[in-house]
Amino acid sequence: MWQDKLQEECGVFGVYNNNEFDTSRMVYYGLFALQHRGQESAGIAVNNNGTIVYRKEMGMVADIFDDNVLDYLNGHSGIGHVRYSTTGSSLVENAQPLVIKYTKGHMALAHNGNLTNADTLRKELEAKGTIFQTTTDSEVIAALLSRARIKYNSIEEALVEVMSIIKGAYALVIMTPHKLIAARDPFGMRPLVMGKKEDSFVFSSESCAFDALGVDLVRDVDPGEIIVISKEKGLESIQTNKKKQSAMCSFEYIYFARPDSVIESLEVYEARFRAGKVLFEEHPVEADVIVGVPDSGLGAAHGFAAASGIPLVDGFMKNRYVGRTFIAPSQGLRELAVHLKLNPIRSQINGKRVIMIDDSIVRGTTSRRIVNLLREAGATEVHVRVSSPPVKYSCYFGIDTPERENLIASTHSLDEIRDLICADSVGYISREGLLSTFKGAGCEFCTGCFTGNYPVEIVDEEAKGCQ
Amino acid sequence: MWQDKLQEECGVFGVYNNNEFDTSRMVYYGLFALQHRGQESAGIAVNNNGTIVYRKEMGMVADIFDDNVLDYLNGHSGIGHVRYSTTGSSLVENAQPLVIKYTKGHMALAHNGNLTNADTLRKELEAKGTIFQTTTDSEVIAALLSRARIKYNSIEEALVEVMSIIKGAYALVIMTPHKLIAARDPFGMRPLVMGKKEDSFVFSSESCAFDALGVDLVRDVDPGEIIVISKEKGLESIQTNKKKQSAMCSFEYIYFARPDSVIESLEVYEARFRAGKVLFEEHPVEADVIVGVPDSGLGAAHGFAAASGIPLVDGFMKNRYVGRTFIAPSQGLRELAVHLKLNPIRSQINGKRVIMIDDSIVRGTTSRRIVNLLREAGATEVHVRVSSPPVKYSCYFGIDTPERENLIASTHSLDEIRDLICADSVGYISREGLLSTFKGAGCEFCTGCFTGNYPVEIVDEEAKGCQ
Amino acid sequence: MWQDKLQEECGVFGVYNNNEFDTSRMVYYGLFALQHRGQESAGIAVNNNGTIVYRKEMGMVADIFDDNVLDYLNGHSGIGHVRYSTTGSSLVENAQPLVIKYTKGHMALAHNGNLTNADTLRKELEAKGTIFQTTTDSEVIAALLSRARIKYNSIEEALVEVMSIIKGAYALVIMTPHKLIAARDPFGMRPLVMGKKEDSFVFSSESCAFDALGVDLVRDVDPGEIIVISKEKGLESIQTNKKKQSAMCSFEYIYFARPDSVIESLEVYEARFRAGKVLFEEHPVEADVIVGVPDSGLGAAHGFAAASGIPLVDGFMKNRYVGRTFIAPSQGLRELAVHLKLNPIRSQINGKRVIMIDDSIVRGTTSRRIVNLLREAGATEVHVRVSSPPVKYSCYFGIDTPERENLIASTHSLDEIRDLICADSVGYISREGLLSTFKGAGCEFCTGCFTGNYPVEIVDEEAKGCQ
Amino acid sequence: MWQDKLQEECGVFGVYNNNEFDTSRMVYYGLFALQHRGQESAGIAVNNNGTIVYRKEMGMVADIFDDNVLDYLNGHSGIGHVRYSTTGSSLVENAQPLVIKYTKGHMALAHNGNLTNADTLRKELEAKGTIFQTTTDSEVIAALLSRARIKYNSIEEALVEVMSIIKGAYALVIMTPHKLIAARDPFGMRPLVMGKKEDSFVFSSESCAFDALGVDLVRDVDPGEIIVISKEKGLESIQTNKKKQSAMCSFEYIYFARPDSVIESLEVYEARFRAGKVLFEEHPVEADVIVGVPDSGLGAAHGFAAASGIPLVDGFMKNRYVGRTFIAPSQGLRELAVHLKLNPIRSQINGKRVIMIDDSIVRGTTSRRIVNLLREAGATEVHVRVSSPPVKYSCYFGIDTPERENLIASTHSLDEIRDLICADSVGYISREGLLSTFKGAGCEFCTGCFTGNYPVEIVDEEAKGCQ
Ligand SMILES: Nc1ncnc2c1ncn2[C@@H]1O[C@H](COP(=O)(O)OP(=O)(O)O)[C@@H](O)[C@H]1O
Ligand SMILES: Nc1ncnc2c1ncn2[C@@H]1O[C@H](COP(=O)(O)OP(=O)(O)O)[C@@H](O)[C@H]1O
Ligand SMILES: Nc1ncnc2c1ncn2[C@@H]1O[C@H](COP(=O)(O)OP(=O)(O)O)[C@@H](O)[C@H]1O
Ligand SMILES: Nc1ncnc2c1ncn2[C@@H]1O[C@H](COP(=O)(O)OP(=O)(O)O)[C@@H](O)[C@H]1O
Ligand code: SF4
Ligand code: SF4
Ligand code: SF4
Ligand code: SF4
Ligand SMILES: [Mg+2]
Ligand SMILES: [Mg+2]
Ligand SMILES: [Mg+2]
Ligand SMILES: [Mg+2]
Known part of the structure; x- marks a missing residue:
């Protein structure tokens, strides 16, 4: 009775604030609307002129953040995450967003999905000397990104390379000192939508978070697409190796997503x-x-x-x-x-x-x-x-x-x-x-848990829950 | 949006355990099923051979009690309370059950309703030297009971007298070293039902708490009725000054009570x-x-x-x-x-x-x-x-x-x-x-908030919320 | 090793603020200086034009109060208490000051010492219908005071009567809507000193709390003396049944009091x-x-x-x-x-x-x-x-x-x-x-624990720790 | 008044338990004795057959750990850390021990001191793609160790290389699945002693922690020495590039260390x-x-x-x-x-x-x-x-x-x-x-803060507090 359900995973949210909005409260209300995607831990990171301040804890959004904390989390862009996990990895260390320092300064990542070759990638990275402090996929992605960044002139070029290496499902929001980046796996397995409010850009796992904030739903981030928001260039889109057929998780419509969300132009309740x-x-x-x-x-x-x-x-x-x-x-x-x-x-x-x-x-x-x-x-x-x-x-x-x-x-x-x-x-x-x-709906669908036919190769059998 | 509703009041629960049930957990699950009647504070008191141990705190039932606390709250009878209150009196001191020592030992009381002559009674008692440490009606009732008890041979006789003095709405559960007592005001304005599970007796503001525990709903406590449970005599009923017409709060059916509860033989949802x-x-x-x-x-x-x-x-x-x-x-x-x-x-x-x-x-x-x-x-x-x-x-x-x-x-x-x-x-x-x-339904109804015609005289204008 | 000492009891503190001092912070620092007298719970109550607001909790002074709480505890007079107790009665309900409502409004009491006839008095009061919610002597004193107040025109006259009834050791600070009252038992067994800072009056168990606040030590409250501070009359002293010989606890000098305190004109360290x-x-x-x-x-x-x-x-x-x-x-x-x-x-x-x-x-x-x-x-x-x-x-x-x-x-x-x-x-x-x-030193001494000769009759054998 | 002192830094502790001792409680009491070296955060990590479980939090040792947590921290070896830090980096993320996964499994590190080339090393590592999640030197050391480990057959050989790269002051305790390692910088600037209790080995910043546990002080870890404890080989010592003159911090004797500690064979109080x-x-x-x-x-x-x-x-x-x-x-x-x-x-x-x-x-x-x-x-x-x-x-x-x-x-x-x-x-x-x-004392001394002559080259000016 208590847990006899497929268990939802995580939710991500991001704001690039070009107006005078209150960034941390936008993320707070956004996460609040995504709370059904993960009730174990939550976190918000904001970018205050290159310095990232953040707070992440075990617990529900409304219990973790209060007015003092939200005032402290002051910045022009911000990302947030809600997380569910299997008992084994219920550590505050695994709470997201992951905030790191790398060669170009600070970066924060929030991830929904699961990499099917995460273990292999970890082992490869470890064999090169990388250390890991969490068991999240975000940390694998951050480690790869950071290495790739050395070879390329921009974080988005690095991300293109990383997306050619990682396999599986992911909806990613990444915040760097000057950019907010959203990306989806080539099959578009996890939802990720983009919205606008005046001149500001917002990303969310589900559109229900936009309604709560008066944000207009613009469109879904495309499978394999990277969207970069920056002061100088506004919005840029990079289309990486899109698959012939996308494979949105059909369970998002059946059970996970909120009925009032619109995913790939189809209202969940309607389905x-x-x-x-x-x-x-x-x-x-x-x-x-x-x-x-x-x-x-x-x-x-x-x-x-x-x-x-x-x-x-x-x-x-x-x-x-x-x-x-x-x-x-x-x-x-x-x-x-x-x-x-x-x-x-x-x-x-x-x-x-x-x-x-x-x-x-x-x-x-x-x-x-x-x-x-x-x-x-x-x-x-x-x-x-x-x-x-x-x-x-x-x-x-x-x-x-x-x-x-x-x-x-x-x-x-x-x-x-x-x-x-x-x-x-x-x-x-x-x-x-x-x-x-x-x-x-503007996409095709995964029905792997019904048929055993998965869109992506499963490299590492054991990893299943949201990482 | 956030508070534009008539606000529910309190819920009471009591168990007289003649079996090997786990008393504190029965109260816990009972209160959990009554949580909608008050989310501000909650408390459980159990009677362990005449010694009353208790825990009451601000917050929700599931946050206040854990396995350790419930293990500690070990006893053969127990009562509980959930409370909502207006901001002014949001003090932990006002949380119930009220636990007191009086001339016959310890006693715990839990009350749902509001006395319309509480202020007058307080002033009378104060004029005789009584001190008050809370602003709850329970304390007024306890003070009256304790004084009356001197004149009578039993707590129930004392309660008969007290019920002739207090006016207004009340559903009461009282625990003494040897008895569990339930009582309802003469108009029966607030609901209170009795149930049985094997040889044990249970009282609750609403029957939904019985379903959760496999308790059989026996009947409503009658308006003006006092029911006493004791080891020696089992169940005794005393009918005090019942009114010609009862006056159950119609809003219990309209909004407050849980749809799955049965009050006065009528299912709330049905109404x-x-x-x-x-x-x-x-x-x-x-x-x-x-x-x-x-x-x-x-x-x-x-x-x-x-x-x-x-x-x-x-x-x-x-x-x-x-x-x-x-x-x-x-x-x-x-x-x-x-x-x-x-x-x-x-x-x-x-x-x-x-x-x-x-x-x-x-x-x-x-x-x-x-x-x-x-x-x-x-x-x-x-x-x-x-x-x-x-x-x-x-x-x-x-x-x-x-x-x-x-x-x-x-x-x-x-x-x-x-x-x-x-x-x-x-x-x-x-x-x-x-x-x-x-x-x-086996009762008549109050419609005072629609018509201004109240079943009871309103002695003290200002007292309104649940006390 | 951990507890092989006579255990200190309680400390009391009070301020009647006739200047622009910050009342709650004065009490806070005062209690902080008295922390050695009790580390189990602490409380502060302030009088804001007749309304008493307070906070008391288990724990140490520095952990219970923060700037927010102290700002909230805003008033022109205030009293505080630190408490140690034996495990049996480690309940937050027993924390002091005790705040009550009686026929003349609100009142707060803080007590250090132990009444030797408390149980007898409780039973007498219970036999008259009084209920008790704590096991503290303060509640007995408050109940007696409230009853006495009916017969007399002022709280101080009532206190004179109460002091003729209660036996044992006490240093009391009482706050009513218009007065701050300090009193010591007729043998002066527990220390209580009075100080002044500009036009404001301060009472404390020990003078070390005055040093911390720039308060000048004026004198000890005398055995059996009641000192009343009010706006209208300033300071008034009432001398009740003083004993021929006083009996200050010699262990205050030997061990309990702080070395830098001056009690009855004698510095503890000096002794x-x-x-x-x-x-x-x-x-x-x-x-x-x-x-x-x-x-x-x-x-x-x-x-x-x-x-x-x-x-x-x-x-x-x-x-x-x-x-x-x-x-x-x-x-x-x-x-x-x-x-x-x-x-x-x-x-x-x-x-x-x-x-x-x-x-x-x-x-x-x-x-x-x-x-x-x-x-x-x-x-x-x-x-x-x-x-x-x-x-x-x-x-x-x-x-x-x-x-x-x-x-x-x-x-x-x-x-x-x-x-x-x-x-x-x-x-x-x-x-x-x-x-x-x-x-x-301006007093005589109790040496009961060495000789078995106590200055006061021991009515109720069992009560020993600080109540 | 409140902070006008040179501020102590950190304390480390480690146990390799070859007996039936209670590992986590040994670390707990050890850290408790070292509490004066850091009151901001504390942590304990234990090694349970290769799996490291840990708990670290802001606050004092006695407030963070209780019996439940210590029972949960069950293992045959364990390390602990107490930390003080300047406000800027008061993040729970910086609490130690640092627990990581690298190519050979899990590892935990605790560090006292400060690397004078940490920033340079971070930048070099970042330039190679390393990401950092804290601002501690421990993370730099772990990243270097992990990379070095690829080239060498054992963690201790890797540590020899790392110690040839890092500059500054450090007393390190490292726990791997099969080993407990202690190491001190080549100048021996921070204290680190080794003790034995029956067949078990213990390391501590100060010997006072040994007295508390009945551990016999064996000797100081030497400047530049690495001591490795393992099941198979017992104790092994590796002497790396020892300097001609060591340079123990003279302020350890003057102020930081506990008077009852013996450092380099000299009792602090004696000095x-x-x-x-x-x-x-x-x-x-x-x-x-x-x-x-x-x-x-x-x-x-x-x-x-x-x-x-x-x-x-x-x-x-x-x-x-x-x-x-x-x-x-x-x-x-x-x-x-x-x-x-x-x-x-x-x-x-x-x-x-x-x-x-x-x-x-x-x-x-x-x-x-x-x-x-x-x-x-x-x-x-x-x-x-x-x-x-x-x-x-x-x-x-x-x-x-x-x-x-x-x-x-x-x-x-x-x-x-x-x-x-x-x-x-x-x-x-x-x-x-x-x-x-x-x-x-069996060492020479640093007097840099008096003379400006430091034993080590200061590569990165800005890093000063304990990292
Ligand atoms: N905040 C929300 N409020 C109400 N329903 C929600 C909310 N978020 C998600 N849901 C919907 O709730 C459903 C899951 O709830 P439910 O069936 O009651 O719980 P269970 O997980 O036990 O099956 C999902 O289908 C989801 O779409
Ligand atoms: N535990 C419960 N779960 C669901 N509904 C409940 C529960 N308890 C009470 N209710 C019903 O919920 C209704 C109030 O909820 P709702 O209308 O959603 O909130 P609001 O107080 O904002 O009007 C009441 O009519 C009550 O009967
Ligand atoms: N705040 C204080 N700081 C230092 N000493 C104090 C303080 N308060 C009281 N004392 C003195 O400390 C003594 C008790 O401390 P100590 O002997 O160390 O502890 P124990 O209770 O174990 O005997 C008392 O004699 C008291 O006078
Ligand atoms: N647990 C301890 N108990 C007593 N003294 C200690 C303890 N730990 C360290 N010390 C000593 O306390 C001294 C610092 O305390 P003190 O001078 O009172 O504080 P401050 O930091 O304000 O100078 C140090 O010299 C240290 O050796
Ligand atoms: S539809 Fe595909 S992605 Fe969704 S739950 Fe099933 S297997 Fe997983
Ligand atoms: S029906 Fe009567 S008891 Fe119920 S809310 Fe209205 S006035 Fe109150
Ligand atoms: S001297 Fe008197 S008051 Fe003090 S501890 Fe001994 S018996 Fe008690
Ligand atoms: S003696 Fe050397 S190590 Fe110690 S505080 Fe001074 S400069 Fe620092
Ligand atoms: Mg369902
Ligand atoms: Mg509604
Ligand atoms: Mg002592
Ligand atoms: Mg000093």
């Missing part, structure tokens, strides 16, 4: 709503009511309702206070305590045949508990519909997935899943169905 | 859903979509949709991380930053005639901002429907209401309100309509 | 120095060097050296960082770790016959360890000289003494003590000798 | 005591009493007393609670508030001709205040004697000295100094006199 429609077409079922599992199942539930005509009801109250510091009940109380997070609203369920819609099934344990909640609340039938295809493979691109043997769809048949989660029927959207929900 | 239906009957309007303002407007929105046949859509993404430590934007950014808390989902709104449903309008500023959000997102018309009657009067029973001159409905006509909040039309549910939604 | 001289006269011994146990044995060591002509050397380095948060070594390392606090300076000891001077021997364990330190460092003989008589009885006046069976002098002969602490000889100052060191 | 004697010989004066300024002037004061026959008295009470969190009084109260830290004991001073002895005069402001304290307390004459020669030059070896223009002896004559500090006479020990106090 989820369509997925509900497709689900109905692919797996219709007779029932009295539709229940979306809040919050991630609600978009598809609306779509299913619109398509089927079956009424959507509020089946659950989700306790909004479940967070990092909450003490999860120990074994004895665990089964019971599913109610702590999600409690059924009996009047909407009792005596009804229910279609329960969720975004995905990972281990299956949570789904079983939720189905049982519905039955306890009086549901006579529970038909589970899932707005993503069966998750059968690990992700190597910045998403924390369980070992394959723990993915229920990897080890069980559909019928077995239905029985294991105590449902009367179960229906997953098909890969094609899913892809059809992305119509209008 | 909200019905309110949507009534709203449609009273104020129908032609439109393309219905949008509930999350979370409090969603129940009525579902009801309105069911009654009208107009589709309900997800109009807003609500940022779940807005909390106490969040830095609200200063004046310059404020208008903009409404998006930080609530961001429209454009695809659902754009080009549509929208019916926007919320639970109440207090000052009107928030409603204006939300209407404008919808217009910015492309709504062609915005019709506001409100599932409570116009709020025109202050509450004296534990709910924090603004001064009357700040209640928009107190100073403006319906047409003025419509214009002030930039709506195309506005419709409030009628008092009768509202009361019809409570059908099946 | 300690004289004690060294007397010790030499009473217990001369041939030796090479004198070593004072830092810091409390140094004054007497200087006196012994001056009288004997034997050179005083620096025998020990005392680690200044040993404090509350330090993790004392567990059993295995304990013997060893005496070096953590006190380490011998070998060059001064090696090969020498040493006279080791300390202020007192309580359990004897520490003395044994220190003697052994000297022997390990090469001392050929160790002669222990103690500047207080054998401690054989408990104190009931605000000093935390071990149970009698743990007082080495209560259960062992001089020869046994010598052997137990591994000394070659041991010599205690005599009671008469001690009293002779107080020549010039 | 201080002798300095008092020499001072008397060089600058005799008639007077009634001698007062040492606590604590740093006390050793010399004892020596002066022994030589002159003039009695040494306790002239001052030093408030032991002055620490980092203490709020220093703002300008208005500053002059006054010298009493907060140091208060005269009047009885010892009044009417006396006083010889005041301190270890050094830096800016002169503190000396003036202390002289004035004595005069206010009634001293009729004040003769200042200083146990170090005039400080006229900056230090580049890990000691934080003010700019030269702020060193009173750099800009003023002796007569001017006497007048500026309000003394009747002033006398400094001569350089020769000082050197004579070091008789018996």
